[in-house]
Amino acid sequence: MNDEQPPEPRWLTTEEQRTWRAYLHATTLLEDHLDRQLQRDAGMPHIYYGLLVQLSQAPRRTLRMTQLAKDAKITRSRLSHAIARLEKNGWVRREDCPSDKRGQNAVLTDEGYGVLERTAPGHVAAVRQAIFDRLSAEQVAQLGEIMKVMAEGLQPTDVNADLPWLR
Amino acid sequence: MNDEQPPEPRWLTTEEQRTWRAYLHATTLLEDHLDRQLQRDAGMPHIYYGLLVQLSQAPRRTLRMTQLAKDAKITRSRLSHAIARLEKNGWVRREDCPSDKRGQNAVLTDEGYGVLERTAPGHVAAVRQAIFDRLSAEQVAQLGEIMKVMAEGLQPTDVNADLPWLR
DNA sequence: CTTGCTTACTTGAACTCTCAAGCTTATGCC
DNA sequence: GGCATAAGCTTGAGAGTTCAAGTAAGCAAG
Numbered sequence: 001m002n003d004e005q006p007p008e009p010r011w012l013t014t015e016e017q018r019t020w021r022a023y024l025h026a027t028t029l030l031e032d033h034l035d036r037q038l039q040r041d042a043g044m045p046h047i048y049y050g051l052l053v054q055l056s057q058a059p060r061r062t063l064r065m066t067q068l069a070k071d072a073k074i075t076r077s078r079l080s081h082a083i084a085r086l087e088k089n090g091w092v093r094r095e096d097c098p099s100d101k102r103g104q105n106a107v108l109t110d111e112g113y114g115v116l117e118r119t120a121p122g123h124v125a126a127v128r129q130a131i132f133d134r135l136s137a138e139q140v141a142q143l144g145e146i147m148k149v150m151a152e153g154l155q156p157t158d159v160n161a162d163l164p165w166l167r
Numbered sequence: 168m169n170d171e172q173p174p175e176p177r178w179l180t181t182e183e184q185r186t187w188r189a190y191l192h193a194t195t196l197l198e199d200h201l202d203r204q205l206q207r208d209a210g211m212p213h214i215y216y217g218l219l220v221q222l223s224q225a226p227r228r229t230l231r232m233t234q235l236a237k238d239a240k241i242t243r244s245r246l247s248h249a250i251a252r253l254e255k256n257g258w259v260r261r262e263d264c265p266s267d268k269r270g271q272n273a274v275l276t277d278e279g280y281g282v283l284e285r286t287a288p289g290h291v292a293a294v295r296q297a298i299f300d301r302l303s304a305e306q307v308a309q310l311g312e313i314m315k316v317m318a319e320g321l322q323p324t325d326v327n328a329d330l331p332w333l334r
Numbered sequence: 335c336t337t338g339c340t341t342a343c344t345t346g347a348a349c350t351c352t353c354a355a356g357c358t359t360a361t362g363c364c
Numbered sequence: 365g366g367c368a369t370a371a372g373c374t375t376g377a378g379a380g381t382t383c384a385a386g387t388a389a390g391c392a393a394g
Contacts, residue, residue, distance in 0.1 A: 009288035016299050019311035023298075024217070026314040027194050028240045029321035039352090045380075050191070066342065073195045078381060080344055085380085102342045102389045121176035131190075132183050134320050135313060142309045144186035146302060147193040153301050154196035206382090212350080233372065245351060247374055252350085269359045269372045 030130055037126045042119040043089075047074065048082055049123065052091060052116050055108035062107045064097060091115055197297055204293045209286040210256070214241065215249055216290065219258060219283050222275035229274045231264060258282055 012020060034046045042049055054071050055061050063071070069079040083106050086092040091112030097103030108116075132140060179187060201213045209216060221238050222228050230238070236246040250273050253259040258279030264270030275283075299307060 006288070009291055010295065011291060012295070012299070015311070016307060019307050019314070020294060020298070022311050022314035022318060025240055026317040026321065027198075029318055031194070032240075033321055035352095047380095064342090073192055073199075075382080076343060077345085077383080081380070084344090097342095100342080100390075104343065121173070124176055124178060127187060128177065128179070130320055131187070131317060132179070134316050139309070139313050139316075140183060140186050142306070143313050144182070144189050146306050146310050147186065147189035149301050149306075150193040150298060151189060151196055153297055154193065154200055202382095214350095231372090242352080243373060244353075244375085248350070251374090264372095267360075267372080271373065 033130065034123070034126060038119070038123060041122050042115060044086070047072070048086060049116075049119075051079075051082060051086065051106075052108060052112055055092065055106060056113060056116055060107075061113070062095070062105050065104045065106060068106055086112070200297065201290070201293060205286070205290060208289050209282060211253070214239070215253060216283075216286075218246075218249060218253065218273075219275060219279055222259065222273060223280060223283055227274075228280070229262070229272050232271045232273060235273055253279070 031046065038044060038046050038049050050072055051068065054068060055063055065079060065083070066076060069076045072079070074082075083092055083094065087094060089112075091109055093107045093109050095105040095107055097105050131143075135143065198213065205211060205213050205216050217239055218235065221235060222230055232246060232250070233243060236243045239246070241249075250259055250261065254261060256279075258276055260274045260276050262272040262274055264272050298310075302310065
């Protein structure tokens with residue numbers, strides 16, 4: 001027989017709950033806000049905009065699909081669908097990768113770059129208004145550090161990459 | 168003629184960019200992580216789980232649709248679809264509101280409560296592992312304050328509610 | 335050189351979200 | 365009462381996301 005009881009879970013303290021709720025509210029409100037802002041002004045959701053930004057900063061405005069997916073923290077499947085849509089808009093072009101016949105490069109077109117040029121100011125203004133105009137310099141630094149720590153803990157590092165005993 | 172130039176937008180400083188990127192990475196990674204965790208263990212996305220939690224804490228486990236939508240920071244349309252799905256699962260029931268024939272109440276069923284009981288420990292553990300186990304008490308307090316400020320700035324207060332000259 | 339495993343990417347179906355439109359009931363005003 | 369407007373909620377269609385499955389090309393071992 002198994003007499004073990006599941007251990008009483010460590011619930012959140014009142015203070016932690018307050019923080020967690022505030023986190024959920026702020027992040028969902030902001031994401032909705034930016035999604036609407038960009039959908040209205042740039043004709044695409046926030047995540048798609050982020051893809052164009054990544055491409056615009058890459059050498060030759062070109063990135064391998066897998067790399068872009070990693071940078072943007074999304075699955076390759078999602079990226080495939082997204083690039084298909086952006087390609088239909090004429091903002092991104094696909095190219096075969098010369099060195100690896102399995103590979104695809106996503107390339108930001110001039111049109112895509114133009115969209116970015118036209119809409120970036122409005123987007124930055126929205127971000128600024130939501131965050132940086134409301135926080136002290138100290139808080140911005142704190143936020144940066146906190147988010148860095150959180151992101152590190154969530155990085156989907158290759159499973160087993162840190163498990164030498166499985167190699 | 169119009170000689171006005173659009174003012175050069177105030178771009179983000181390097182420090183602000185770093186913080187903004189960290190924010191985007193951490194929030195998308197966490198949301199994906201929790202969505203998968205709950206989809207796997209509770210059979211619903213994070214936001215749906217949040218709806219059940221709200222209901223579980225309301226008197227008589229009942230809430231008007233509009234109120235629930237406000238609490239969860241989602242549109243009424245989205246809520247309608249969500250409740251329809253949860254109703255199909257038998258976790259929520261709709262009731263006509265006695266005092267207002269337009270109104271609908273969402274009620275958490277016993278089954279719904281059961282799902283919550285069974286899955287809450289795992290969910291809390293995931294949240295704890297992603298945030299509270301990795302941050303100092305001080306950082307938790309900072310995060311709470313920062314998120315509170317951000318949420319306040321994004322609150323979709325009724326348009327015009329703060330514009331007395333339009334009344 | 336071929337067998338088997340891995341990597342890169344795509345696809346389709348099921349599900350969710352958004353947006354605009356629609357229905358019903360409440361409320362204020364004459 | 366009768367009318368206009370607002371509030372509460374739903375619906376359907378189009379767009380986006382997820383998950384599992386599929387194709388094709390690299391790679392390593394024998």
